[in-house]
Amino acid sequence: MWPTSSHPRAFHERRQRLVARFPGPVLLPAGSSRPRNFPANRYAFRAESHFLYFVGRGVEDAALLVTDGTATLFAPEPDPEAAVWTGPTPSLEQLSEQLGLEVRPLAELSPPPNTATLPPQDLPSAFWLAELLGRDLEAGDGANLEGVDAGLADAIVDVRLRHDAAAIAQLEQAAVVTVAAHRAGMARTRPGLREAAVRAAMEAEIIAQGMTTSYGSIVTVHGEVLHNERHDGLLGPGDLVLADVGAETPEGWAGDVTRTWPVSGRFLSEQRELYELVLAAQRAAIDAVRPGVRYLDVHRTAGRVLVSGLTELGILRGEVEELLQRGAGALFFPHGIGHLLGLDVHDMEDLGDRAGYAPGRERSDRPGDRYLRLDRDLEPGMVVTIEPGFYRIERILERAEEVGELEDALRRDVLGKYASVRGIRIEDDVLVTDGAARVLTDALPKTADEIEALVGA
Ligand code: GLY
Ligand code: MN
Ligand code: MN
Numbered sequence: 001m002w003p004t005s006s007h008p009r010a011f012h013e014r015r016q017r018l019v020a021r022f023p024g025p026v027l028l029p030a031g032s033s034r035p036r037n038f039p040a041n042r043y044a045f046r047a048e049s050h051f052l053y054f055v056g057r058g059v060e061d062a063a064l065l066v067t068d069g070t071a072t073l074f075a076p077e078p079d080p081e082a083a084v085w086t087g088p089t090p091s092l093e094q095l096s097e098q099l100g101l102e103v104r105p106l107a108e109l110s111p112p113p114n115t116a117t118l119p120p121q122d123l124p125s126a127f128w129l130a131e132l133l134g135r136d137l138e139a140g141d142g143a144n145l146e147g148v149d150a151g152l153a154d155a156i157v158d159v160r161l162r163h164d165a166a167a168i169a170q171l172e173q174a175a176v177v178t179v180a181a182h183r184a185g186m187a188r189t190r191p192g193l194r195e196a197a198v199r200a201a202m203e204a205e206i207i208a209q210g211m212t213t214s215y216g217s218i219v220t221v222h223g224e225v226l227h228n229e230r231h232d233g234l235l236g237p238g239d240l241v242l243a244d245v246g247a248e249t250p251e252g253w254a255g256d257v258t259r260t261w262p263v264s265g266r267f268l269s270e271q272r273e274l275y276e277l278v279l280a281a282q283r284a285a286i287d288a289v290r291p292g293v294r295y296l297d298v299h300r301t302a303g304r305v306l307v308s309g310l311t312e313l314g315i316l317r318g319e320v321e322e323l324l325q326r327g328a329g330a331l332f333f334p335h336g337i338g339h340l341l342g343l344d345v346h347d348m349e350d351l352g353d354r355a356g357y358a359p360g361r362e363r364s365d366r367p368g369d370r371y372l373r374l375d376r377d378l379e380p381g382m383v384v385t386i387e388p389g390f391y392r393i394e395r396i397l398e399r400a401e402e403v404g405e406l407e408d409a410l411r412r413d414v415l416g417k418y419a420s421v422r423g424i425r426i427e428d429d430v431l432v433t434d435g436a437a438r439v440l441t442d443a444l445p446k447t448a449d450e451i452e453a454l455v456g457a
Contacts, residue, residue, distance in 0.1 A: 005056060005057070005250060005251050006056060006166035006169065006170065006251060007166070008056070008098075008099055008100030008101070009100070010056070010164065010165075010166035011054055011055060011056045011099070011100070011101070012100060012101075013164070014053060014054050014159065014164070015054050015066060015071045017159045018054065018066065018155060018156065018159055019066060019069050021155040021158055021159065022116070022151060022152055022155035022156075023069070024114065024115075024116055024148060024151070024152075025065065025066065025067040025068075025111060025112045025114065025115040025116065026064075026065070026066040026067070026115065026116050026117070026152055027063050027064070027065050027066075027111050027115045027116075027117045027129070027132065027133065028048070028050050028051045028054060028063065028064045028066075028117065028118065029048060029051060029062075029063045029117070029120055029125060029128070029129045029132075030047040030048060030051045030055070030058055030059050030060060030061065030062045030063065030064075031045075031047055031048045031051070031060075031061075031120045031121075031122065031125035032045070032060060032061055032122075032124060032125050032128065033045035033060060034122055034124070044212070045058055045060050046058060046212075046252070047059070047060070047252070048118075048120050048121070048125070049252060049342075049343035049344050049348075049350070050118055050156055051063075051064060052251065052252040052343055053156075053159075053160060053343055054066075054071070055073065055099060055101070056099065056251060057098075057099065057251070058252070059073065059075050059095070060076075061075070061076050061106065061128075062074060062075035062076065062106065063106070063109065063129070063132060065109065065111060065115075067111075067112060067115075070102075071101060071102070072101070072102045072103070072104055073095070073096075073099065073101050073102065073103045073104070074103075074104050074105070074106045074108065074109040075092060075095060075103055075104075075105070075106055076105075076106045077092065077105050077106075077107075078090070078091060078092075092104070092105065109132060111132065111133055114148055115133060115148075116148040116149050116151065116152035117129060117133065117149060117152070118145070118149065118152060118153060118156070118350070118351070119145075119350075121350060144352070145351070145354075153351050153354055154354070156348075156351075157348060157351065157354055157355045160342060160343075160347065160348060160355075161340070161355065161376075161379070161381075161382060162379055162380065162381030162382055163342060163381050163382070163383055163431075164381070167253065167342065168381075168383075168431065170249050170251050170253035171253050171254075171255070171341070171342070171383055171429065171431075171440055172440055173249050173253070174211070174214070174246065174247050174248060174249050174253050174254055174255035175255050175257075175429055175440040175441045175443075176443070177205070177206055177209045177211050177247035177249075177255065178206075178245065178246050178247045178255030178256075178257045178429075178441060178444075179257070179441055179443045179444040180205045180209065181202040181203070181205040181206050181245055181247060182202065182243060182245065182257060182259050182444050183205075183444070183454060184201045184202055184204070184205040185198045185199075185201055185202040185219065185241075185243050185245070185259075186259070186261055186451070186454040186455045186456075186457075187201070187454065187455075187456065187457055188200075188201035188202075189235065189241060189261065189263055189265075189455050189456055190235070190263070190456055191235055191236060191237040191263050191264060192234065192235065193234075193235050194231065194232060194233065194234060194235070195219050195220055195221065195230075195231040195232065195233045195234075195235065195241070196219075196231040196232065198219050198235070198241060198243065199217050199219040199231050199243075199245075202217065202219065202243065202245045203217060203245070206245075206247045209247070210250060211247040211248055211249055211250065212247070212248045213245065213246065213247065213248060214246040214247060214248035214254035214255060214256065214345045215246060215254075215256070215345045216229045217229075217231075217243075217244070217245045218242065218243065218244035218245070218258075219231055219241065219242075219243045219244075219245065220233060220241070220242055220243075220423075221233050221234075221235060221236065221239040221240065221241055221242075221263070221422070222422055222423065223240065223241075223242030223260060223389075223391065223422055223423020223424060223425060224391040224392055224393050224394075224422040224423040225423070226334075226335060226391070226423075235263040236263060237263060237264045238263070238264070238268060238420050239262075239263045239420075240260050240261065240262055240263070240267075240271060240420075240421065240422070240423070240424065241260065241261055241262075241263055242258065242259075242260045242423050242424065242425055243258065243259055243260075243261075244256075244257070244258040244425065244427065245257065245258075246345060252343045253342065253343055254341060254342065254343065254344065254345045254347075255429060255440075255441065256341055256345050256385050256427060256429060257427055257428060257429065257441050257444060258387055258389075258425040258426060258427035259426065259427075259444065259446065259451065260275065260278075260423070260424045260425060260426065261451045261452075261454070261455050262451075262452070262455060263455075264455075265452055265455040265456045265457075266452060267448050267451075267452065268420050270417060270418050270420060270421065271420055271421050271424075272448050273313060273418075274313075274390050274418060274421050274424055275424055275448050276448060277305070277306065277309035277310070277313070277390065278306070278388055278389060278390050278424045278425070278426050279426055279446060279447070279448075280305050280309065281301075281302040281303075281305040281306045281309070281388040282302065282386055282387075282388050282426045282427075282428070282446075284301050284302060284304075284305045285298050285299075285301050285302040285305075285337055285386045285388060286386050286428070286430055286437055286439060287436075287437075288301045289378060289384065289386065289430050289432055289437035290378065290432070290435075290436070290437070291378055291379055291380050291432060291433075291434060292377055292378065293377065293378050294375065294376075294377050294378075295337075295338075295372075295374045295375050295376055295377075295378060295384065296369075296372065296375045298337055298338075298378075298384075298386070299336055299337035299369070299372055300324075302333070302337050302386075302388040303324060303329040303333060303337075303368065304320065304324060304329075306329055306332065306333055306388065306390065307320055307323050307324055307328055307329045308320045310328075310332065311323070313414070314411055314414040315332075315410070315411055315414050315415050315418070316328055316331075316409050316410065316411065317408070317409055317410075317411050318408075318409045323409055326405070326406060326409070327366060327367045327368050327406070328406055328409050328410075329368050330366075330367035330368030330396075331396060331397065331403065331406060331410065332390050332391060332392070333368065333388060333389055333390060333391070334367065334368060334371065334391070334393070334396060335371045335389070336369075336371045336372030336373050336374070337372070337386060337387065337388060338373070338374065338384050338385035338386050338387050338427070339356065339373035339374050339384065339385055340355060340356060340373075340374055340382065340383070340384060341383045341384060341385055341429055342383060346373055347383075349373070353373075356373045356374040356375065356376070357374075357375050357376070358375065358376045358377065361375050361376075363375075378432045379432060380432050380433050380434050381431075381432065382431075382432045383429060383430065383431050383432070383440070384429075384430055384432065385427055385428065385429055385430065386427065386428055386430050387425055387426065387427030387428075388425070388426065389423065389424055389425035389426075390421065390423070390424045391422070391423045391424075391425075392415070392418070392419075392421060392422055392423070397410075397415075426446055428440075428441045428442065428444075428446075429441045
């Protein structure tokens with residue numbers, strides 16, 4: 001178990017950094033827990049990330065007001081009746097002491113006019129916030145914020161982009177547990193089990209360490225379905241399992257790791273060839289992570305290694321630079337090399353591309369680039385994922401509009417020999433430092449030999 005949360009000083013300093021960039025009044029809601037099938041049966045409460053960042057703890061139905069340089073948390077008074085069902089909750093005085101922050105009853109909240117805010121992700125929380133602010137709120141699309149809210153969003157992006165020491169400590173904890181989960185998944189794998197059994201072993205490790213998953217676990221023999229969340233497939237002896245699973249710390253910080261391993265504990269030779277190619281692309285991309293480097297170029301580095309390797313294997317035919325120009329990489333690696341990681345697994349994606357794309361940069365609509373979630377110049381303190389893959393996706397390979405003029409570059413006869421590979425992805429969480437990148441999840445082995453030794457062991 002992970003005993004502690006960050007010191008209240010860390011949150012005080014974050015609030016100071018926000019005030020320095022955005023002096024106007026700010027209201028950040030924690031949000032509410034969401035009902036499942038009837039009001040009393042609810043999903044576990046998970047506060048809005050912008051709230052967690054500045055407060056450090058999810059306090060349901062509370063809101064943080066920052067005005068004139070002073071932060072006050074407005075929270076509901078504990079309900080003595082609710083204590084019968086859910087146990088005691090701290091008084092507002094106790095909460096104030098624990099958080100190092102003034103706490104007032106929610107009923108006293110009266111936000112000044114022109115208070116800036118950011119839209120919560122669910123409609124009931126959005127309506128609740130609108131009521132507090134006495135204004136109509138457009139739900140949802142954080143990318144289209146205007147006026148004071150846009151100013152606040154830009155300020156928060158600026159504060160949250162580079163992680164402070166407390167955040168890095170949290171990401172390290174998430175990484176440790178995420179690594180343990182992957183080891184447990186590899187150890188549990190055997191032919192004849194369902195994917196769900198491997199998922200259960202991985203999530204059991206996360207739960208036993210007092211954490212939750214940071215997104216819906218992907219544990220599948222159909223790795224070519226990029227965000228496959230089914231777990232009912234059988235593990236066949238010749239299959240590869242692709243597991244994309246991450247832990248979230250009690251303070252809300254995410255791990256996001258993918259490994260791909262053979263169900264039998266032995267890669268078939270053609271599986272190993274493609275696995276080693278994806279690994280080479282991942283290593284090259286991690287080596288490219290340096291301050292001042294444009295993330296798009298990290299993406300391109302991985303694409304170049306993949307396309308070059310695919311020509312060596314004979315799956316692609318042609319000259320590498322020309323194939324890259326023609327977008328051939330996207331036939332097998334259609335997604336981006338990664339994204340920001342922090343409190344959100346795709347950090348601050350509630351704000352659309354505002355966080356991932358530097359001002360003046362926009363998402364390209366080219367195949368292979370259009371799913372790239374980040375294109376900033378890297379700076380120390382940023383944490384990004386590096387997650388290249390190789391996928392045989394029928395929808396891409398069978399459709400003329402996807403393959404188009406690349407048909408001549410694609411050797412379908414050679415590709416046919418790699419039928420035992422559906423999807424391979426290798427993903428790690430990487431901290432940008434002043435020098436070489438630090439891989440937060442590097443305790444998890446990834447060479448083919450190391451992986452084989454862990455499966456079913
Ligand atoms: N787990 C989702 C992703 O890797 O982006
Ligand atoms: Mn992932
Ligand atoms: Mn990821």
